[in-house]
Amino acid sequence: xxxxxxxxxxxxxxxxxxxxxxxxxxxxxxxxxxxxxxxxxxxxxxxxxxxxxxxxxxxxxxxxxxxxxxxxxxxxxxxxxxxxxxxxxxxxxxxxxxxxxxxxxxxxxxxxxxxxxxxxxxxxxxxxxxxxxxxxxxxxxxxxxxxxxxxxxxxxxxxxxxxxxxxxxxxxxxxxxxxxxxxxxxxxxxxxxxxxxxxxxxxxxxxxxxxxxxxxxxxxxxxxxxxxxxxxxxxxxxxxxxxxxxxxxxxxxxxxxxxxxxxxxxxxxxxxxxxxxxxxxxxxxxxxxxxxxxx
Amino acid sequence: xxxxxxxxxxxxxxxxxxxxxxxxxxxxxxxxxxxxxxxxxxxxxxxxxxxxxxxxxxxxxxxxxxxxxxxxxxxxxxxxxxxxxxxxxxxxxxxxxxxxxxxxxxxxxxxxxxxxxxxxxxxxxxxxxxxxxxxxxxxxxxxxxxxxxxxxxxxxxxxxxxxxxxxxxxxxxxxxxxxxxxxxxxxxxxxxxxxxxxxxxxxxxxxxxxxxxxxxxxxxxxxxxxxxxxxxxxxxxxxxxxxxxxxxxxxxxxxxxxxxxxxxxxxxxxxxxxxxxxxxxxxxxxxxxxxxxxx
Numbered sequence: 020x021x022x023x024x025x026x027x028x029x030x031x032x033x034x035x036x037x038x039x040x041x042x043x044x045x046x047x048x049x050x051x052x053x054x055x056x057x058x059x060x061x062x063x064x065x066x067x068x069x070x071x072x073x074x075x076x077x078x079x080x081x082x083x084x085x086x087x088x089x090x091x092x093x094x095x096x097x098x099x100x101x102x103x104x105x106x107x108x109x110x111x112x113x114x115x116x117x118x119x120x121x122x123x124x125x126x127x128x129x130x131x132x133x134x135x136x137x138x139x140x141x142x143x144x145x146x147x148x149x150x151x152x153x154x155x156x157x158x159x160x161x162x163x164x165x166x167x168x169x170x171x172x173x174x175x176x177x178x179x180x181x182x183x184x185x186x187x188x189x190x191x192x193x194x195x196x197x198x199x200x201x202x203x204x205x206x207x208x209x210x211x212x213x214x215x216x217x218x219x220x221x222x223x224x225x226x227x228x229x230x231x232x233x234x235x236x237x238x239x240x241x242x243x244x245x246x247x248x249x250x251x252x253x254x255x256x257x258x259x260x261x262x263x264x265x266x267x268x269x270x271x272x273x274x275x276x277x278x279x280x281x282x283x284x285x286x287x288x289x290x291x292x293x294x295x296x297x298x299x300x301x302x303x304x305x306x307x308x309x310x311x312x313x314x
Numbered sequence: 315x316x317x318x319x320x321x322x323x324x325x326x327x328x329x330x331x332x333x334x335x336x337x338x339x340x341x342x343x344x345x346x347x348x349x350x351x352x353x354x355x356x357x358x359x360x361x362x363x364x365x366x367x368x369x370x371x372x373x374x375x376x377x378x379x380x381x382x383x384x385x386x387x388x389x390x391x392x393x394x395x396x397x398x399x400x401x402x403x404x405x406x407x408x409x410x411x412x413x414x415x416x417x418x419x420x421x422x423x424x425x426x427x428x429x430x431x432x433x434x435x436x437x438x439x440x441x442x443x444x445x446x447x448x449x450x451x452x453x454x455x456x457x458x459x460x461x462x463x464x465x466x467x468x469x470x471x472x473x474x475x476x477x478x479x480x481x482x483x484x485x486x487x488x489x490x491x492x493x494x495x496x497x498x499x500x501x502x503x504x505x506x507x508x509x510x511x512x513x514x515x516x517x518x519x520x521x522x523x524x525x526x527x528x529x530x531x532x533x534x535x536x537x538x539x540x541x542x543x544x545x546x547x548x549x550x551x552x553x554x555x556x557x558x559x560x561x562x563x564x565x566x567x568x569x570x571x572x573x574x575x576x577x578x579x580x581x582x583x584x585x586x587x588x589x590x591x592x593x594x595x596x597x598x599x600x601x602x603x604x605x606x607x608x609x
Contacts, residue, residue, distance in 0.1 A: 046477060046487055047470035047494070054465065101428060105401075106420040125401040126476055129424075133396060134465045136428060140435045141460040144453050154449035158439050161456075165436040170349065170429045175342035181421055182341060192341055199342070 020063060020308060022301050028071040028081060032064050032088055039089045039142050041134070053123040053131035054138065058096045060114055067092040069208040070215075072302060073226045076295045079216025086148035087160050087211055090139040094168045095204060097135035100128055102177070139164070152215065160211045167207035176200025188266040197238045198231075205237070206230035225294035232288035237309055239281040242267035246274065248314060285310045315358060315603060317596050323366040323376060327359050327383055334384045334437050336429070348418040348426035349433065353391045355409055362387040364503040365510075367597060368521045371590045374511025381443035382455055382506055385434040389463050390499060392430035395423055397472070434459070447510065455506045462502035471495025483561045492533045493526075500532070501525035520589035527583035532604055534576040537562035541569065543609060580605045 021029055036058055043051035067088035074084035103110040103118040104125060111121045120128035142148055143161040166172060176199030183196065209230035213223045245260045246269045260267045268277040288306050292299040316324055331353055338346035362383035369379035398405040398413040399420060406416045415423035437443055438456040461467060471494030478491065504525035508518045541556070541564045556565075563572040583601050587594040 041465040045470075046490060047465065047473035049477070050469060050473040051465055097428075101424060104424065106424060127473070129396060129399065129401060130469055130473055130476075133392075133428075133431060134469045136431055137460060137464040137469065140456070141464050144439070144457045144460055146454070146457065154453050158449050158453055159441070161435070162439045162441065165432060165439055169432040169436050170336040170342065170346055174345060174425055174429045174432065175336075175340075178342035178345040178422070178425055181425075182344070195341060 020305070021068070022304065024075070025068055025072060025301050025305060028068045028088075029064050031071070031082070031085060032067045032092065035085050036061075036067075036089045036092060039086060039093075039148075040138065049123065049127055050130045050134055053119055053127050054134050056122060057100045057119045057131055057135060058093065060116065061092065061096065062114060064092060066095055066204060066208040069205070069230070070212045073209045073212025074216045075212075076298055076302070077213045077216035077218035077222050077226070079212075079218075083150045083152055084212055084215045086142050086145075086150070087164070087215060088208075090142040091164060091204065091208055091211065093135045093139040093142070094164065094173075097132040097139075098168075098173060098177070100132040100135065104128060104132075107181075136168070139168075153217075156215055156217060160214045163207050163210050163214060167203040172199050172203035172207075173201075176203065183266065185264050186266070187264075187270075190271055193266055193268070193271060197235065201238055202231060202234035205234040209233075222294055225291050229288050229291040232284045232291060233306060233309070236281050236284035236288060236306075239268045239277050239284065240310060240312065242269045243274065243277055243281065244312075244314065245269075281310060315600070316363070317599065319370070320363055320367060320596050320600060323363045323383075324359050326366070326377070326380060327362045327387065330380050331356075331362075331384045331387060334381060334388075334443075335433065344418065344422055345425045345429055348414055348422050349429050351417060352395045352414045352426055352430060353388065355411065356387065356391065357409060359387060361390055361499060361503040364500070364525070365507045368504045368507025369511045370507075371593055371597070372508045372511035372513035372517050372521070374507075374513075378445045378447055379507055379510045381437050381440075381445070382459070382510060383503075385437040386459060386499065386503055386506065388430045388434040388437070389459065389468075392427040392434075393463075393468060393472070395427040395430065399423060399427075402476075431463075434463075451510055451512060455509045458502050458505050458509060462498040467494050467498030467502075468496075471498065478561065480559050481561070482559075482565075485566055488561055488563070488566060492530065496533055497526060497529035500529040504528075517589055520586050524583050524586035527579045527586060528601060528604070531576050531579035531583060531601075534563045534572050534579065535605060535607065537564045538569065538572055538576065539607075539609065540564075576605060 037055060040055050041051045070088035070091055071081040071084050075081040099113060100119045102108050103113055104120055110118050112118060119131055143164065149157060176196055179196040180200055206227055209226040210223060213226040242260065268280060272280060285306060289303060292303055332350060335350050335353065336346045365383035365386055366376040366379050370376040394408060395414045397403050398408055399415055405413050407413060414426055438459065444452060471491055474487065474491040475495055501522055504521040505518060508521040563575060567575060580601060584598060587598055
């Protein structure tokens with residue numbers, strides 16, 4: 020899915036992520052092991068790749084953004100661990116293998132999720148990871164991450180998702196749900212990269228706009244795939260949204276309406292990339308590929 | 315329990331803490347409400363009081379340390395919310411009223427705990443709360459908090475506590491358990507205050523030593539009270555440690571041995587305060603009162 024530069028980012032993240040996690044040793048090793056387990060096999064790593072790529076596109080050193088990229092991925096991973104818990108989605112599987120609580124038990128999974136959320140901030144604020152960045156840039160990038168992950172972002176979105184279960188919800192609530200639940204962290208990824216490269220306001224705004232449109236396009240395509248793809252294509256049961264009477268972009272706008280929205284959000288995301296010239300070509304390619312992805 | 319200056323800190327914390335929490339509004343209001351609920355009726359607020367007092371003792375402005383003091387209290391509060399959950403201690407009560415999951419349900423309590431942990435870092439790194447502090451001081455104080463709350467601190471201690479249930483543990487594991495589970499956050503409170511006042515290394519070390527000895531004395535007195543106080547005095551059932559076959563300072567060292575340890579840790583805490591002269595008299599009084607507390 021990635022080409023040269025983006026694939027290089029991804030490989031750096033795969034190597035660095037375990038190194039930023041706590042060492043599993045002594046009487047509390049099991050929680051550190053569960054934290055590492057939850058961060059393994061992480062799929063496309065799209066969020067941390069975006070952190071590094073926007074740092075590069077804004078003229079910064081992608082490598083300096085690496086600790087922050089890994090921190091953001093830890094927050095994404097913790098959210099999956101807690102979402103899978105019995106009192107939430109009660110999912111025994113995650114990406115084709117046992118979810119963290121299925122592998123380590125519920126209490127250790129709870130603590131491992133807490134540990135990953137906490138670790139993300141340990142990594143962001145550690146003097147060891149400053150790497151020539153100013154304290155001001157490090158603080159500002161951490162503030163963007165903290166705001167996006169909290170009650171006014173991801174946690175708030177998760178709350179709305181829970182409150183909406185089995186209910187028909189209005190389009191404005193659906194929009195708020197996805198903007199907070201999945202959009203906030205994608206926007207934060209792009210914005211953090213720009214901030215870590217000390218980009219000017221216009222480029223920070225362009226990064227933010229890209230993240231917002233990409234996030235929405237991504238979610239609408241998710242809903243379209245759930246309604247139209249085969250289980251074989253997705254590697255998981257389809258039609259789950261309809262069965263759970265879940266309000267989605269497809270139930271609210273129909274297949275054609277949702278498809279048109281996904282295309283126009285993708286166009287808006289591409290438009291935001293115009294601030295970055297030809298350097299953003301790989302990201303353009305990725306943006307189009309996400310719209311047309313088969314699963 | 316507090317006198318003039320410490321009581322003033324406590325009152326500032328009681329007023330400010332709700333103001334640093336997210337506003338409960340819109341479709342996700344319930345999680346913000348549960349976060350506020352978990353921070354109410356917080357007892358002595360000893361940790362945030364220590365943050366403010368060490369800032370003052372080191373010549374800083376206690377008011378500038380207030381956001382960090384409240385952030386630390388949020389982390390303490392989240393740890394209680396998650397500890398009370400059914401998969402952990404399964405406690406329906408906390409300080410004489412329904413625990414957060416008993417009041418709001420398990421899923422919202424889980425999210426509220428996550429939200430409080432996340433909010434603590436939002437507050438620490440927000441440019442709005444800088445208040446004339448340098449970015450460097452804000453980052454360093456946040457790093458102390460993050461390290462103390464994580465897998466190498468409180469979460470690791472909680473893991474050891476879980477792993478030790480119903481087992482007889484050695485004195486070194488008991489020491490590691492308490493140093494991480496309750497000691498780390500107390501030490502961080504004292505150290506953060508000193509760092510926020512830009513104290514020199516010797517005073518940061520004195521603050522840290524005070525926190526370490528106070529934390530240990532506090533835990534040993536807890537164990538003594540569980541073994542000797544009446545249920546009426548404690549406001550909760552006593553003898554729970556013995557019933558749960560829990561290793562404590564009393565089971566390992568006997569009543570007299572534990573009492574002597576509590577006294578010598580208290581003496582060491584008082585010794586650490588000598589770096590702060592007469593200004594620390596209220597803290598001296600508090601230190602003695604904690605040793606001789608009836609509950």
